[in-house]
Amino acid sequence: MPSIPCHVISGFLGSGKTTLIRHLLDHKPAAERWAVLINEFGEAGIDQAMLPDASDIVVQALPGGCLCCQLAVTLKMTLVQLIRRHRPDRVLIEPSGLGHPAGLLEVLQDQDLAPVLDVRAMITLLDPRRLSDSRYLENQTFRDQLAMADALVVSKTDLATPQQLRSADEWLERRWPPLQWVEWVTGGKLPMERVLGASSRVGDIPSRAVDHPLPDLAMAGAPMLTLDMDVMPKPGETRVQRRTALGYHTLGLRWHPAQRFDLQHLSSALEALPEGCRIKAVIHAGQGWRILNNGDGPLKAEGTPWRRDSRIEILWPEDLVLDSEALVARFQACRTGVIED
Template sequence: MSHQVPTNIITGFLGVGKTTTILNLLKAKPENENWAVLVNEFGEVGIDGAMMAEGGALIKEVPGGCMCCTAGVPMSVGINVLLRQKPDRLIIEPTGLGHPKQVMKTLTSEQYTNYIDLKATIALVDPRNLSDERHLSNANFIDQLSVAEVVVGNKVDQCSAEDIDVFNDWLTDQSPAKIFHKLVKNGNLPIEVLDIERRIPNQTTSQAQSHEFHDHSDLEPVFELSPELPFVRRENKGQGHFSCGWIVGAEHSFDFDQLFSMLSDLNAERVKAVVNTDKGCYAFNVANRVVSVNQMSLEGYESRVEVIDSELLPWDQLESVLLELCGLR
């Protein structure tokens, strides 16, 4: 490569709208540019890559929380694969349960000096979470905001005036001040924000940061489905959270209405799914028990469901319900 690729880290806690924001940025990118996205998910089955498949970008996934591990080998492998495609821009989405500091350290290491031009790190935050002690006491949440030069308050349409005041007061208290901030809805981030230069050196992360190793998944693992084994299930745990994901063969279709109802009632911190239904292929996104749905044009794609919560949920019971909804029980 003869030039450095402009690169942004887009971070934020679970359910804040990172994937939606990246999808909007992909829609706004210049037509003559090829962008690449490296996606890290805490879950094992990989949902975001499917959601971004229609965005016209090169996509690589690092499932299982690996990108926040100190070794960072899966991340480096994914970056190298994407850089070989000579993209015009690289966007990296770490898991919402990860610390971005190690990602920054890798991207600014000697290994990538000649290949990556790391721009400002962008942190998304739901302003309502700045009044939630569960978030304010979480080292990941604190560090994601502290290392970012750009902070975007997303989901402003769901916030009260008091939430906005808390967000603005928080910004006023930041030292050094954030380079840029904005309140948006539906992840509609101005594309120009990607070109804001990084502040060097980056702010240090919280001393409370602790690291937990996850079981390493292979980069983009292949799941073998067959008539004898029409679905697979994978679990992960770490950073005080648990996840369980299912992949169901493309030949099986879920009942849309019953699935929507089940996801609306499911008391989990985070749910993502890309599912074949009797009404077509849809992406389901659940945060704060609010379900959003977008139709997809994917064909022949396995259905994928991922559930994350800070409590260990009854996975066997949930699995029985899911399999019943697609006719496997």
């Protein structure tokens, strides 16, 4: 039986991976069911709240580590369960921005998953502004992600200066081996044909699956995974999770969906964080549900269909000193009460 096309969308923190995937989901073929597996380094798992909610789209989050190492076994189990339950026609995987793609590709191409997944050319995103920032150029994971790319999306071109765009173009001319293709995009608007027409990393396998073989794994018959993120906080409860690894700290907070927040107060508290903090949040505000994100620079708020719970996640480098207890207290002070809809 044909294997399922599988696309890895990689890139460092803040490169625009989730925005690109959202664009692809909004324009995917109507006849296809897609599964999206999102891995976030932090514990809160915000990115899934940024994706559309539809019957032909299945989104599974794996927060709290990297698919290439800590979550490798969980990744394999989750993929098998997703395929058995939902029979997707295509799979997209967004690894953590701090994850090394080599380990992920090894998992996807091992003897258990190779018969199931047709791993296509790996698409890597690059924010051209990062090529002029020594913090990124000196980061080995950032460099390795670019080195392993099969195809490249130069993202957020509208935010880069003309000099930064020229520098990115010069870097691409020097890169060896050459990439299969390069797209310069804004707003994650990658042409759909780049995904639908992507070649296999190994071999030439048909692009459409009607039925799919499954690996003979003992874990394949196990019940669907229940992660800590699937356990709902009680009304009035705050769940706090901290993590330190790969040179970064994360602070994640979750609340019951009935917990409401003062949007202006919370936005001010988040904007007061020092430069270098990566901020993501999805909250139940008085004006409705909102996603807050500083991936493009200034903190932005937009509506979301997410209604599951409120979440905040802050990620910052180890050389930046922050008092996580004080941050928790600051965010707690932005609550306005528990109100059932």
